[in-house]
Amino acid sequence: ETGVTQSPTHLIKTRGQQVTLRCSSQSGHNTVSWYQQALGQGPQFIFQYYREEENGRGNFPPRFSGLQFPNYSSELNVNALELDDSALYLCASSQGTVFLYGYTFGSGTRLTVV
């Protein structure tokens, strides 16, 4: 049984650029959620995908978008990067949306916008 894998682990981008972060879900999990964690803060919910459809979104602007693929892997895309987008981006996978069985988290992608 594999865990959740995120890539890349670290990334440096320039303000105004676009970035794509990737997440491979744990085997058997069909739900993935993405979180942004600023330094010294708890993670904040960005959005969630269940069976390739977005079924929940936090307080993030539309330039944060996502995809989930038939194999349940996922991407987070951020357009027009701003300095405040610098953070650790975490994804977590789970089975279904009732969350009876908990979450498996990836190690995160640390994004720095300069």
Next chain:
Amino acid sequence: KNEVEQSPQNLTAQEGEFITINCSYSVGISALHWLQQHPGGGIVSLFMLSSGKKKHGRLIATINIQEKHSSLHITASHPRDSAVYICAVRSTSGNTPLVFGKGTRLSVIA
């Protein structure tokens, strides 16, 4: 006011000490999670609770639904326990899978 509050924010303990980290929340929940985050970012799920108490090794988690409060205890603490411990709740309202506290940074000194 955050929906999930943790205390203390920072904690330094001597090896062997008994440690308690507290979490209070203001929303109705279906479950509460205790998570461990090491430097570098990876998060490990320690416990998922909806009532009572759970124990795993030297870790014990309790929850009081009526008081909207949970505690994480570490017995016989060890330097390898040094990490950030995060409380997160699954709210019964809204569409947010998890609402997180800011975490408690624990340093255990040998």
